[in-house]
Amino acid sequence: MQDKDLSNDKAQRFQQLPGIDTLLQQMTTEINTWGRDAVVKKLRDLLAQLRAKIACGETPDCSIESIRDTVTAALSALNVSSLVPVINLTGTVLHTNFGRAVLPKTALDAVMTVAGAASNLEFDLESGGRGERDTHVESLICELTGAEAATVVNNNAAAVLLVLNTLAMAGEVPVSRGELVEIGGSFRVPEVMARAGCQLVEIGATNRTHLTDYRHAIGDKTALLMKVHTSNYRVEGFTHSVAEMELAALAAEYSLPLVVDMGSGNLVDLAALGLPREVTAAETLAQGADIITFSGDKLLGGPQAGLIAGRQDLIDAIRKNPLKRALRVDKMVLAALAETLKLYRDPDDLLKSLPTLRYLTRDEQDIRAQGHRLLPHIKQAIGSSYSVSVERCLSQVGSGSLPVDLLESAALQCSPISGDGESLRRLQQSLREPPAPVVGRLHGGALWLDLRCLEADDEAALLGQLQHVAR
16 A cells, blocks of 8 residues: 555656746746757756656655756856966966966957957958968067067977977987976977977986087987977086087087077066076077077966077078968967067066066065955954964966076965864865865965965955855
8 A cells, every 4th residue: 555655656746747848938038048959958857857866756846946946057057167267376476277477458458359350360451462470479579589580389389399390300409318308297308309200319417418418419410409498497516508609609510500498488687677597588599599489478478379589591491381380379369479578668667567577576575564464354254263374485486487496475374273184175175166266275284375476456356255165
């Protein structure tokens, strides 16, 4: 008798399930927002789930309101962007995982302008004929580096690949063992060279390479000489490397091009800004490099790009390589890069206009003052379960730029009163959730929120996120 009653209950629940047509009549707004096909699919999926639960003896909510709310939530989740702004409080300014450089406002405006309309990307307005996309940035790059010509591809790894494939395919390229670097994502110089179709010739030792090592490696198959910036590490102690000027003289003696992969690359004297000394693109070319390559989204402070600059004849050959089309950048990158480069024409205003250099040169006392100003609000937002204080810390440049140089900074240190490490991890995870993801770093039983990259406009969002987490 009990089994029969149970069977009747299931039958009644199945009958109570509204049909697709009935549900669609109540979901006009959803259909207008996401389309009929998408709504129907989600309804069928949900009804199948509800039938399975009823068959198992469960009593799910089968009301039209509940079904409509569930489908609406599911469709809304599908349309939430996975790429969102993040408040970077890790202390790493050029964070590869966060997209590296934050673009200046003029670059953002330029992107919006060209993205929303047709543009003269490859059209010569004067002649009415086909144009070359490099013209939008080439003169700027040459002006700021002293190069004869320049071109741009989608990142510096691509720049190195294209240069080697053009100038050294099927040839040999001597490189110091101390410069066979691995960059992010396990991309290694030897592997890039292999893909470019050239033969790596390892010379010298990890810590010491001399001019004679290059000279002895030069043979009939040598295509060029190459020097690689050790992007994310520095060999110190008993070391020796060959200066660009010496290497340029040797290359000229054998009528070989000298290619210098600068890695991060920069256009200004960083030491004048209070940062560690780093050779500039203009200095490298002046010392005799025939071709230089460097990134657009690191110390330059622009969009992701690989800049190639140097001798006119070599750049012309590089442009003609079929790989150039595969590695080219789009109109938005060119617009952002051009506006970023223009900022370098006014060095006196550069720290104000370029976010990357502004973050890197922020004074520790200024950051500390911001921390003390926020402290009472942070304490109120985070609640009594945590102690919060402003502490000294060290920031880093990131993305292989100035790899061993650290910057004095200040952070909000959040420590659980109970000493519970698990609650600290939950706090860290909760801060990464919408609506305004905040990313700090765990160290020494505390969550450190380094304020070096915190813009004044983002302070309210930080406080709001902490209040959201506390609730």
